[in-house]
Amino acid sequence: MKGKAWGWIEDNREHIVGLSDRVWDYAELGLAEERSSRLLAGELESHGFEVERGVAGMPTAFVATWSNGDGPTIGLMGEYDALPGLSNGKVPRKEPLRPGAPGHGCGHNVHGVTAVAAAIATRHEIEDAGIGGTLRMYGCPAEESYDGKVFMVRAGLFGGVDACLSHHPGSVNTAGLSSSTAINSVKFHFHGKTSHAAGSPEQGRSALDAVELMNVGVNFLREHVIDKARIHYVIEEGGGQPNVVPDYARSWYYIRAPERDQVDHIYARILKVAEGAALMTETTLRVEFLTGVYNTLPSKALSGVVVSNMREIGAPSYTAEELAFAAEIARSFPREQKVDNLRKSKMPHPEKYLDVDIVTDILDPWNEGEVSGGSTDVADVSWQTPTMEFGTAAFVLGAPGHSWQTVACSGTSLGHKSLIFAAKTMAGAALDLLTKPELLAEAREEHAKKMQGRTYRCAIPDDIGPPLEVAKVQAAKLG
Numbered sequence: 309m310k311g312k313a314w315g316w317i318e319d320n321r322e323h324i325v326g327l328s329d330r331v332w333d334y335a336e337l338g339l340a341e342e343r344s345s346r347l348l349a350g351e352l353e354s355h356g357f358e359v360e361r362g363v364a365g366m367p368t369a370f371v372a373t374w375s376n377g378d379g380p381t382i383g384l385m386g387e388y389d390a391l392p393g394l395s396n397g398k399v400p401r402k403e404p405l406r407p408g409a410p411g412h413g414c415g416h417n418v419h420g421v422t423a424v425a426a427a428i429a430t431r432h433e434i435e436d437a438g439i440g441g442t443l444r445m446y447g448c449p450a451e452e453s454y455d456g457k458v459f460m461v462r463a464g465l466f467g468g469v470d471a472c473l474s475h476h477p478g479s480v481n482t483a484g485l486s487s488s489t490a491i492n493s494v495k496f497h498f499h500g501k502t503s504h505a506a507g508s509p510e511q512g513r514s515a516l517d518a519v520e521l522m523n524v525g526v527n528f529l530r531e532h533v534i535d536k537a538r539i540h541y542v543i544e545e546g547g548g549q550p551n552v553v554p555d556y557a558r559s560w561y562y563i564r565a566p567e568r569d570q571v572d573h574i575y576a577r578i579l580k581v582a583e584g585a586a587l588m589t590e591t592t593l594r595v596e597f598l599t600g601v602y603n604t605l606p607s608k609a610l611s612g613v614v615v616s617n618m619r620e621i622g623a624p625s626y627t628a629e630e631l632a633f634a635a636e637i638a639r640s641f642p643r644e645q646k647v648d649n650l651r652k653s654k655m656p657h658p659e660k661y662l663d664v665d666i667v668t669d670i671l672d673p674w675n676e677g678e679v680s681g682g683s684t685d686v687a688d689v690s691w692q693t694p695t696m697e698f699g700t701a702a703f704v705l706g707a708p709g710h711s712w713q714t715v716a717c718s719g720t721s722l723g724h725k726s727l728i729f730a731a732k733t734m735a736g737a738a739l740d741l742l743t744k745p746e747l748l749a750e751a752r753e754e755h756a757k758k759m760q761g762r763t764y765r766c767a768i769p770d771d772i773g774p775p776l777e778v779a780k781v782q783a784a785k786l787g
């Protein structure tokens with residue numbers, strides 16, 4: 309039954325890879341992905357999807373729908389934002405294409421196109437076979453920076469979706485069951501009074517002092533929060549030069565923990581520390597809440613559907629040239645780092661993979677109950693409907709994420725093979741969910757159980773929209 313969908317992907321391989329390479333070239337930052345989103349939305353439109361652009365208040369977000377009558381609604385999500393400062397050529401060494409420019413260091417050029425190709429392939433299959441159901445491809449901006457999906461969830465765009473699939477290029481082929489941390493992203497603006505720092509220091513009220521005292525307070529607070537919390541900050545603005553007491557200073561915090569309510573509790577205490585710092589320094593404080601996401605609720609049922617499709621398709625194999633490219637990348641980071649990464653991932657039989665640069669095995673998910681340190685806005689979707697973000701090998705095993713190494717891999721045949729394999733997997737899984745009601749029922753039952761005692765209330769206050777202005781300033785500076 310899936311032959312037509314998989315055949316379509318195979319027949320259009322070059323075109324699909326071309327789309328991914330174009331998004332790789334564009335390398336646009338979050339909420340500035342104008343050309344990337346136009347390209348992907350246009351592609352879906354040319355295949356008969358009805359496209360709504362600029363959804364949830366974000367010009368680069370879109371939803372593309374194709375319906376074949378009554379039946380389940382399957383969501384497919386794609387991202388296309390790049391990361392600042394990571395520009396690199398398609399070479400196995402650090403060699404920026406445009407120094408300081410963004411690059412696809414998380415492989416989101418592959419991420420977005422996987423879902424587009426899977427949506428179109430599935431559409432052809434269900435139309436030909438007369439399968440009832442609806443496909444909705446979600447073009448999701450700014451995963452790396454401003455959590456576009458949270459605004460899309462808040463706008464009700466995931467209502468009526470029976471299950472949602474997403475793919476992220478990675479270093480193994482599996483549909484992992486680990487969760488991700490919930491997070492708040494918040495800026496703290498302190499305002500004081502300038503004065504001559506030597507001549508009349510008593511007249512000054514230093515905003516930088518407030519930022520520093522807040523950081524000291526938070527660093528003491530670390531001892532009294534749960535072990536798995538992660539709190540990190542940068543000082544974005546700290547004054548002009550030492551002989552002027554800074555009347556303005558700003559810090560930017562990420563506050564993470566395994567469960568949403570844990571973030572809420574820690575955040576409430578951090579607000580008190582910030583207020584305390586303002587009180588101590590006689591400065592005023594303005595809190596700018598940027599975004600907040602939930603922890604991911606993984607889906608064992610969907611993971612099973614995805615992995616069985618991977619096995620039916622078979623993972624890609626690699627040419628001697630590709631393996632040499634991967635080996636050269638592997639030489640760019642210490643072997644101990646790879647050992648550490650494998651140990652940290654709790655991957656079964658890590659010793660098997662010590663000399664493997666590109667994984668060709670399809671692995672059973674091993675990480676149920678684990679929480680990765682990072683966060684993703686896929687999590688908020690997972691509180692609405694059964695959701696699975698699976699991975700296919702595109703990167704060299706053990707290579708750091710968000711690095712020139714991942715930029716290079718995302719744009720070469722390693723990324724391309726990962727993309728084609730993932731698109732077939734996603735199409736196959738979508739077709740299973742459309743045609744086997746028992747699979748969907750199992751996923752929905754598991755989800756309902758996970759949601760018992762949990763309610764979703766968007767972490768971003770109602771009056772706060774997508775940070776379009778902040779993104780514009782960032783894109784102008786780093787784009």
Ligand SMILES: [Zn+2]
Binds near residue numbers: 414415416476
């Ligand atoms: Zn990513």
